[in-house]
Amino acid sequence: MSRIGKLPISIPEKVTISVSKDNVATVKGPLGELKQNVDPDIKLNIDNGILTITRPTDGKRHRALHGLYRSLLNNMVIGVSQGYQIKQELVGVGYRAEAKGQILELNLGYSHDVIMSLPAEVKVETLTEKRANPIITLTCHDKQLIGQVAAKIRSLREPEPYKGKGIKFVNESIRRKAGKSAGAK
DSSP, rough: OOOTTTTEEEEOOOHHHHOOTOOOEEEEETTTTEEEETTTTTTTEEEEEEEEEEEEEHHHHHHHHHHHHHHHHHHHHHHHHHEEEEEEEEEEEEEEEEEEETEEEOOOOOSSEEEEEOOOOOOEEEOOTTTTTEEEEESSSSSSHHHHHHHHHHHHHHOOTOOOOOEETTTOOOOOOOOOOOOOO
């Protein structure tokens, strides 16, 4: 058995999971609703607030799908009950971030400001304090969506290894390189 796939998922209060005839799992909770198509070979069983996932054979494809769908459904349950949050930090002189509803306006040292329109499910907040790097906080109930948005924001100005300037995740360590050595002849 798959180590990940055989783990049961406990369903918290206020969260409901339903499986339709065409194997679409719907997870509803206080923060929202998520849907996931599940392969017809994988079976979902809900008993006494515990979701278990079973596979028909030990074939390579079924083993891979077993762990995959367990992880996806667990992320959905956590998302609709607790939600996900990602914090990013802008490192660089003059770098700024400003949130206006679902519009994120970034000044990243280019000749123009970068304006990003965010999906309705993702909530964005910016924090700018004196003598501190601006911080962008993203919150959402969908782990895939928030990760994709955070990666897109980071790709606008990835951290460079010499000075460390760019957009990085909070608590991310950037591997630094040594610059040129001046006295070498």
